[in-house]
Amino acid sequence: MPSVKRRVKQWVSRGADRHVRLAVTGLSRAGKTAFITSLINQLTHLGTEPNLPLMSLVQQGRGLGARREPHPHMHLPAFDYDSAMQALHQTPPVWPSPTRDVSEVRLAVRYRPQSAALRAINEMATLYVDIVDYPGEWLLDLPLLSQSYSQWSAKQAGLLTGRRGELAATWTTKAAALDPFAPADEKMLADIAEDYTAFLHQCKAHGGLHWVQPGRFVLPGELAGAPVVQFFPWVGKQDEQALAKAGKDSNYGVLKARYDYYCEHVVANFYREHFAKIDRQVILVDTLQPLNAGPAAFHDMRLAVEQLMQSFKYGKSGLMKRLFSPRIDKVLFAATKADHVTPDQHPNMVSLLQQIVHQAWQQAAFEGIDMRCQSVAAIEATTPGYVSVKGENQRALKGFLADNSPVTLYPGDVPAQLPEETFWQAQGFDFPSFRPQQAPLDAPLPHIRMDKALDYLLGDKFR
Template sequence: MSRFQKLQHQTRDVIHRGFDRHIRLAVTGLSGAGKTALITGILEQLLYANETQQLPYFKVRQQQRLNGCRLHTSSNWQVSRFDYEGSIDCLTGETSKWPQSTRDVSEIRVEIKYQPRRGLARRVLDTRRLTLDLIDYPGEWLLDLPLLQLSYDQWSRQQQRLLKAELRHKLASAWLDQVEATAKVASEEKAEQQLRDLAVGYRCFLRQCRERKLLILQPGRMVLPGELEGAPALEFFPWPLSEKIPEAWAKRLQEKYRYYQQSVIAPFYQKYFKHFNRQLVLVDVLQALQNGEHHFAELQLAINELMKSFSYGNNSLLKRLLSPVIDKVALVATKADNIAPQDHQKLTQLLQLMTQKQRQELQFDQIPHQVFSVAGIATSQIKKLNDGTKVLDGVNEHREFVRVGAPDVPERIPSSTDWQRGYVYPKFQPDFNLQDSPLPHIRLDQLLEYVLGDKLK
């Protein structure tokens, strides 16, 4: 290559990089909300975008301006790469199944190459690049985020309020007895051991809550400790009683809590949750309906707490800490393939109602936001029988073919009579093989257009 050609090449490269765009997408969702499946679905659709007709609303594809997409390891070399291939292997393997619940953090970068439609870029460049960073992590750790903004006393008061609910109170009764009895013999010399034992009791209680599908489980590392298994950092708990904390314990509990905030939560969020500029808030509305009133209320509370932590436009601690500048939010009801297409609108509407307060906040701060019902991986097929009834065909956990009547979705937040009647939804399993790629989805093209479309013009 001559020096002139080399210079020409380098100049083009610099121009290209100057025009590169970047989205770091926060996929926010509690454990089981469908983060891993949705990220897998997004990658699958992007990688195969030009091969199929599955993305009618993704304009860059429809306008035939998409050159293609490529996966890269993330810019953060200390984090594992999101195992897209592993997820696809799970979904399309001999015993097709869902990828496992996530145990650690992983990241992936997608490079999207496209032809600009207008503006200066169109005149100077034949192609342009958008890089999209996606991060997957255990949902359990997400609920630590609100703790960054609460003092130990505030957190304890919040937990005391939660403990008033019948189910929680019942599950906590053994631990509460343990706290009460030990508090009577609290002593300076035995404090370490006493608090350690009570933390073990609190952890048992959290595990029971989890088994009963309760959602607000804090601190998250106590449910899923990762490298903190057995670490003294986890030897604390919220103070659950109305009586004052014994003097021998108060300082220690507060110290441990602060340590957890500063040395576990803050670095975690600074490392992974920094510089997000778009956000998906995933909500498993159907599971919450099925689990009943209590679970549903906890889900609403959890979304509220989480979105408060990302409160846009005010100078919250988190904002100062991370300085996130999220400029667009999609609120997403996941697993829409478990209901009939004509009910998707109802699902969207229900999520709209569930997040009314948060949407008002976003509106106030002029953050564009929209509500969607999607399936990252669609596992069912809708059929209309001769008599006009709609049914869903799919495969159950025993890999047997099942046909179920399309279940109902409430348009409003259920009343107490509705709760008594209850809601039941199917749980379809994947049943794919490699030839099925790209795997089917529901409305990912609309979601992609909303989140990426303005950066692909």
């Protein structure tokens, strides 16, 4: 081929290849690792298995296949797909172990272009999908950027009621005894910060309370143990004007400096380095676990999701827009682990999720971001069916518990609306954790509506 022609062909081919940066987030245990593992797995079987019938690319017969590529950013850990697959194919299978930091993986998806012009020159095009996994907890830190240390402290102190107040006793007792003006006692500050971090973990683990700040404290990644994550809100009773005069080497001064450093370097950096580069965002929400756990946990999950959504209210002149120029144009909210309830309950999961995100949704629509809510099971662990109860057919799920024993059960109805008092009093909702199903290594992972999610997130990119 003459070289000019070859160059034209190369040029067109490069024009046909596309990139999309897809981020997956959600509070810890929402199902990010399972979702990304399934996403990679499903796409690798694209073109050879009938696993994605709801993707228009597949319906049009244009999907050819996908494979993982060396991942592009050396400073980011790679998403550990191989370990996840290994866990899922153990006997008996287990869930992949949790990760606690940002990670990334690149997929190259091969397809036949839609446009006749492109097809005439190129049989194939490639969509490069960079998938980023980051903890939703990190998004809870956005408000810190517009709060001073003293404002943040006042806000946090105000939250220490009820269960939170009880859990906070250890660190607040020590912190209240600190002299703000005395020279900084590094050891004491580290000690209280450790108690404060333990308190945040307890809020999540025992209280089912997900709205914790700073978010990095519970998932510090590479920052674990660094002074930048060694501060806590000031709960002493001194008045603000006096505190403002504390020297920079005093207890108060050092805490304030660490807080400021955290905001500027950790929080702002995350938005600059990661968030601003995202094209499409998936937000995973486990609506079922808080329903299991009770009203306080459910309410707190709502608060946390609302808080998380602030990052998408960027507006034309908002702080987000000015500081980071984000470019996300589509957000998918997915209610995860839908295989925990019978299929007739899936529409309720979706409408419940819609109510949870309602306000932010309106805002986003107003700003031209496309949003959608759906339910998924990234990795389906149960089989829906019927059981006969007193001669009548009733819906049920079959699966295996974590200890490998088989169960058949009806977990209960999901409320279609934000649950009221009566729901909690009647508490008809209870489900165990299922272990994954045993599946052949070369078969795609069983899933519910991953194809619908993929179609929404990527469909328009396969042009």
